[in-house]
Amino acid sequence: MTNCREVHENLFAYAEKKLPTALKLQLDKHIGECPECNRIVAYFNIALAQMEEQKSIEPRPFAETRIMQRIEFRLEERQKSARSVFVRILQPALLSAGVAISLAIGFYIGSDFADTHSQLTQNDEHIEAVRSDLNAPEFMTDDLFHFTE
């Protein structure tokens, strides 16, 4: 005697028509007599029909275009990030080098100025030495200068 449990256990195979004929006939008989199993089998068949329907779902229009746009955007982003490597690493490096070069030039010019300054100091000392040799008072410097001219 077939019961509800047997129907429940073989529901998939029954709906997919994969049961041996003898068992299928037994289940058919029970399902015809039992309203509860009848309802369950009916719902199960609807569910299987919906599964069939879902096999043929199609993507929405322009899905392919949208995917391509995203890919292109991603590729552009990748290029940008490659560029940002330049910005993040090379740009500060170049800037630092520029600052270093400027500083070097500054030091070079500065040291030149220091030489000139020391030469002037030496000249002053020389003038002072000559002046003291001549025993000339300091206020005569300007006159001396005029005299030279």
Added chain:
Amino acid sequence: MTDQEIITGILNHDKPVIQFLVRKYHKQVIKTAFHFVHDMDDAEDLAQDVCVEILESIGQFKSTSSLSTWIYKITVNKSLNFVRKNKRKQLVQQFESLFLKKDGKSNTTQEPLSNDNPYENTETKKILDTAINSLPENQKTAFILNKYEELSYREITEIMNLSLASVESLLQRAKQNLQKKLITQFSEYSNKR
């Protein structure tokens, strides 16, 4: 165009080849993702992620399987990750709504089923989706690939990295579990009506 030509083209960032790849596989990817997530917007987003992933990791592709199998693998992984994240999000939302209800600040009701989506319009469909979603991940994957994508057991073994016997057993258990869940759900549903 052969798989090898496609791979070389992608490695060279050859746009027509990338376009060919998308045209050839986007339906497969969207459909597979849809069977996991049951929402066309999410499925399309996942398809975009999958295509980007293909471009970025094509160098890791080993020619031991076909390109299609490899794409299935990526799609399944991305879809499962999405479902996991979504589950966590739903749990947090449920937890939050529990507290809000306790405080009497919220009068949130369950959203009615939207009829906008042509794929989501019946109660039976909802019951079926819920039942498939509640299957363990391995069983769900094997079931979707076999029933919806109509892949052979051999192809499923390659996608899931399992033996033939394991896939057969997974599918058998998936059907049994689904049967049980559907019977319970359908009984409850028919009693409600």
